[in-house]
Amino acid sequence: MSTDFHLDSVVQDDCLVIRTFGYVNNMGGKEIVKCFNEGFDHGLTKIVINLAESKVVNSIGISYLLEIIEKLMDKKGKLVFTNLEPAIEKTFSIMGLFHFAEHAATEETAIAKMGE
């Protein structure tokens, strides 16, 4: 089965930056959680998820993002989303993600927020 989803990640200033590409659905959500867990197991609790190349997110994808938020809350970690499409930002806001996570315009501002 083809899919357009893929991601890459990089550790920068003690932050795990995950960049997604394509539809964030069940498969995309699983990939993000897998990438997050690898960093989390190595002690990374500052996470940036850049959704610049993901224009569509469904609610299953969002449930995986909530899973990440819950795990980070237990360890007093922080999650910042960046480069959100206005429609996705609105969806995240309604789903309550911004009660526990933040959002920033760019990766740089997100990393800067980690120190606050």
Place this chain on the structure above:
Amino acid sequence: MDYSTLTGRLSIHLDSIQEGFEELYKQHSMPELAKQFAHLLSGNFMTADVNLFFREHDQDEWHDAYVKNSQAFALLQQLSIKDTFFIYENKGDYPLAFSLPVAESAQFVVLLGRKLNKTSYSDFEKLSLQMFAQLLANAYQAYCMQKKEKDLIFSLNHRIVQLNSLVDAGIKITRLKRDGAILSHGLEQAVAMTNAARGRVKIIKRNRTRYLYFPKGFVSRDFKNYTSILSTTFTFRRTSYTFEIFDKESRHGTIDFEMTDELLLESLSRQVHVALENRELGRQAVEKLRMEQEVAVAREVQQTLLPKQLPAIENYNIAGINIPSTEIGGDYYDCLPLDDGRYALVVADVTGHGIPASLLVNSFHASLYSLLNSNFTLREFVQKLNKVIYTASPANKFITAFFALLEPATGKIEYISAGHNPAFISTREKSCVKLNAGGIILGMLGFDIPMESETVFLESGQRILIYTDGIPEADNRQGTMYGDDTLTDFFKEHGELGAQEFINGLIDDVKRFTHGAPQSDDITALYLCREK
């Protein structure tokens, strides 16, 4: 506290259970819950080897909840698991185990390895194990309730997102400029809102089928196998559009689409349909506006061909009028002084309306000017004009025309009617004669068509009226025409009027008759009276 006594040890376990509950209650996932419980047992029972297995329902397979030692699963297979709380005592690496039914028909089995101090589990420990088991049951129930609460909130929020997205999608779709973008956005939203794994739009136009896919990486073969599907079709401008979405996702695999998904898909499909229709109507409105602008320009150009003022002819009184219908008309009239002192009176009518008719009027006008002062007879002149019109006009466009050459001093009028309505000339007896001599309409045949001219004389007090069919064929709301007879009567009865008054009176009479009905054809008339 004396920890060597039963009370002291019980106190330790009770404290540990209290702390354990607080810790377990905070856990958001089954693996974390199992892990924390295993740690709790390790600390209280002095064993490093605690393993938890879990199944959601009686008939389900056991799966690892927390496994310290992979060999523990082999013992689990050997146990005859009861569906009640039961403590199993075994020989070997796992001397103690218990089964625990919990909320929602789920069940745990916990296996405890040998104690670190190599001693056996005491009766007290077996007894207190029941308390820890109860703790796990309570913690699991709290976990289930918490999860249900979260699922409910998530589900409610998801419904709000769906409604919000439906409204936003409707707004965005109406703002998109291209049909492809409208369809793609509708598809994306349909897939995302229904949690479908993928979708496509099938577009069938003139037996040719093409697809739009979402997500973009998918191709035709990815749509052959699926577990669930939902589709809806609409047809617009002989093109069929089918929105299909496939495999509704859940965290536990593919599930069936629900009624809400069907409603969402149909709503989005309708929004796309309306947007495509609106775009088409918008395109048509722009095209209509462009056409109207072109027609306005063409009408303006055509009006410049008509005389602003007719020449003053000594001892004669002349007036003319042209009232185009709503479209650009094909009527023409003029009175042109010739080099030899005569005047050419011309009234013409191109078949049809609009830009093609207007262009032919232009050709007619230009040809008239270029041929009039040549030394042709009237018959030769009309024949030459016919050839030019034949060449210049499309197959279905012709011109009827009435040409009259007036010699002012004598009142001699030589005329030809090329398929035109007969002109009226008054007689001394206050009657009228219809001038019919001529030939067929111009532009129909490309050779020298037979044309007969006739000569009449206009004496003092006599009049001539040349007109187009817009006057006798003017109809009222009942579909009745003004008619030749009414026109004839008007002509006969109003000989006392000056030229301009006659024209004004005639138009008023026609308007009175049509009584506000839309003018279906151009109205043109040229009227000449000889005063002396």
